[in-house]
Amino acid sequence: MASTLRLILGDQLNHHHSWFKSKDPHTIYVMMEVKQETGYVNHHVQKIVAFFLAMREFSTWLEKEGHQVIYMKLDDVENTHSIPRNLSNLIKAKNITRFGYLLPDEYRLDKQIKDFSDSLEIESEGFDTEHFFTQREELANFFKHKKSLLMETFYRHMRKKHHILMDQNRPAGDKWNYDQLNRHKLKDTSILQSPKTFRYNIAGILNMLNKMEVHYFGEIDVNNFQWAINRNDGLLVLEYFCEELLPYFGTYQDAIHTEHAFLFHSRLSFLMNVKLLSPKEVIEKVMEQYFKKETTIAISQVEGFIRQILGWREFMRGVYWAKMPGYAHLNKLNHHRALPEWYWTGKTQMNCLKHAIGQSLKLAYAHHIQRLMITGNFALLANINPDEVDEWYLGIYIDAIEWVEITNTRGMSQFADGGIVGTKPYVSSANYINKMSNYCKKCSYDKNLKIGKNACPFNSLYWNFFDLHREKFITNQRVNMMYRTWDKKPHEERTAILKQAEQYLNNIENL
Numbered sequence: 001m002a003s004t005l006r007l008i009l010g011d012q013l014n015h016h017h018s019w020f021k022s023k024d025p026h027t028i029y030v031m032m033e034v035k036q037e038t039g040y041v042n043h044h045v046q047k048i049v050a051f052f053l054a055m056r057e058f059s060t061w062l063e064k065e066g067h068q069v070i071y072m073k074l075d076d077v078e079n080t081h082s083i084p085r086n087l088s089n090l091i092k093a094k095n096i097t098r099f100g101y102l103l104p105d106e107y108r109l110d111k112q113i114k115d116f117s118d119s120l121e122i123e124s125e126g127f128d129t130e131h132f133f134t135q136r137e138e139l140a141n142f143f144k145h146k147k148s149l150l151m152e153t154f155y156r157h158m159r160k161k162h163h164i165l166m167d168q169n170r171p172a173g174d175k176w177n178y179d180q181l182n183r184h185k186l187k188d189t190s191i192l193q194s195p196k197t198f199r200y201n202i203a204g205i206l207n208m209l210n211k212m213e214v215h216y217f218g219e220i221d222v223n224n225f226q227w228a229i230n231r232n233d234g235l236l237v238l239e240y241f242c243e244e245l246l247p248y249f250g251t252y253q254d255a256i257h258t259e260h261a262f263l264f265h266s267r268l269s270f271l272m273n274v275k276l277l278s279p280k281e282v283i284e285k286v287m288e289q290y291f292k293k294e295t296t297i298a299i300s301q302v303e304g305f306i307r308q309i310l311g312w313r314e315f316m317r318g319v320y321w322a323k324m325p326g327y328a329h330l331n332k333l334n335h336h337r338a339l340p341e342w343y344w345t346g347k348t349q350m351n352c353l354k355h356a357i358g359q360s361l362k363l364a365y366a367h368h369i370q371r372l373m374i375t376g377n378f379a380l381l382a383n384i385n386p387d388e389v390d391e392w393y394l395g396i397y398i399d400a401i402e403w404v405e406i407t408n409t410r411g412m413s414q415f416a417d418g419g420i421v422g423t424k425p426y427v428s429s430a431n432y433i434n435k436m437s438n439y440c441k442k443c444s445y446d447k448n449l450k451i452g453k454n455a456c457p458f459n460s461l462y463w464n465f466f467d468l469h470r471e472k473f474i475t476n477q478r479v480n481m482m483y484r485t486w487d488k489k490p491h492e493e494r495t496a497i498l499k500q501a502e503q504y505l506n507n508i509e510n511l
């Protein structure tokens with residue numbers, strides 16, 4: 001009798017996949033914890049723990065459902081720590097005659113598993129993960145005859161195609177985008193709710209990581225791991241978001257506060273990225289909440305959230321598959337400075353960076369604006385090598401998987417793709433940071449100064465960035481007014497600002 005081996009990777013935990021609809025005594029599912037995956041970049045410990053915990057819970061669920069599962073732990077003696085080698089060994093040992101795998105979302109793994117599959121003498125096949133709204137190549141086809149890839153164009157297409165927030169053929173509320181209403185600073189913290197957390201004991205997994213000498217960084221509380229790592233808890237996080245946080249989500253989407261890491265953010269990225277929750281069910285639940293008679297949630301809150309998932313998330317995936325593998329090496333602004341060591345420790349006097357990095361080391365989480373306008377903003381202003389910036393983002397966040405990390409980092413945040421993802425560089429001086437956060441109040445630098453001993457580094461680096469890349473951005477309509485402001489400044493002032501920036505860059509490790 002033919003027997004089938006089916007591989008499930010750590011980010012393919014889709015309970016509703018059609019594979020699991022029927023039980024077959026001749027099909028074996030395999031899941032594995034391998035050093036190949038813990039070691040391709042230096043990861044935050046919470047990220048490794050979350051993946052392994054989620055995988056273990058998923059394999060237990062599969063077994064309970066009556067499927068045959070081989071689960072290889074990191075310290076199993078027969079584990080070779082290479083996915084293809086483990087698969088080869090199993091195919092031989094179990095007399096496998098057919099191999100199946102779910103298409104990996106990461107280029108590196110996609111190539112590895114496809115090469116392995118092609119090399120087999122037995123029948124083999126790749127299957128869709130049945131998670132995303134779009135197919136890999138859908139975005140490339142959509143933009144085939146267009147000059148540039150515009151997120152907003154794609155997002156409107158997705159709204160129409162999937163009939164989400166639509167009123168016949170018009171956008172509900174008569175507006176596609178409520179971005180203008182999504183930019184409020186949080187002044188009244190009494191409206192905040194605590195995040196929905198859980199309590200897992202992770203001592204066993206942590207001991208195993210240490211025994212197996214896995215490299216990691218970041219903080220973790222052994223008795224109190226708080227992230228949801230299974231479907232049931234994931235559904236609770238989603239429910240909590242819809243009931244308690246959604247009414248304020250859009251308004252405070254861009255706000256930052258030192259005492260509150262999560263604000264009104266959903267904390268759903270890990271759950272969706274490992275496919276415990278699907279983007280479709282998340283959007284359906286949000287729409288259900290929006291339409292409930294007893295709730296009055298403004299459309300700007302709902303649209304702001306749906307844009308992130310139906311728009312940005314699917315857009316980034318499409319850009320990834322349209323532009324890889326070349327995308328991973330793009331460095332269009334030619335930035336080559338090393339990432340300051342304090343990105344790994346948080347030991348800097350700049351309060352915004354100290355806090356955003358410190359919070360990331362503690363929680364393996366920072367929300368979008370902290371990633372874009374604090375850590376990303378500084379890296380771009382300081383001309384840091386995008387390879388190093390990517391490595392940092394890929395390692396530190398619990399939700400970091402290359403298809404969504406690299407497009408956000410190299411693309412949106414570092415403009416290293418020359419404007420494929422974003423139409424302008426996301427940079428700011430202290431003015432914006434002070435507007436959106438309470439960081440500047442307790443900083444040893446002065447947010448109002450561009451020059452002088454305590455001048456905020458963002459201020460001189462900001463002008464230095466535009467001066468350095470004049471040729472690139474002077475023709476960019478979204479930022480060219482900066483050159484008018486810069487050129488109007490007296491020559492002596494410009495010289496002093498550039499000198500200040502140069503001094504800061506030369507002394508970057510001590511800022």
Ligand SMILES: Cc1cc2nc3c(=O)[nH]c(=O)nc-3n(C[C@H](O)[C@H](O)[C@H](O)COP(=O)(O)OP(=O)(O)OC[C@H]3O[C@@H](n4cnc5c(N)ncnc54)[C@H](O)[C@@H]3O)c2cc1C
Nearest residue numbers: 265266267268269308313367368371372399400405408413
């Ligand atoms: C430099 C940089 C690196 C990033 N790296 C990652 C990453 O590795 N993994 C990741 O999932 N997101 C990444 N993002 C996007 C975003 O910051 C996170 O998705 C978000 O902060 C996750 O927290 P949340 O679930 O509370 O999100 P919420 O603010 O509640 O948003 C809801 C959901 O929308 C989706 N979303 C929001 N913004 C984006 C975006 N720009 N691209 C794709 N999806 C989005 C996420 O799935 C998120 O869970 C990055 C952003 C930047 C600027």
Ligand code: SF4
Nearest residue numbers: 350352430440443456
């Ligand atoms: S003053 Fe400058 S360095 Fe300090 S918190 Fe504000 S923006 Fe950051």
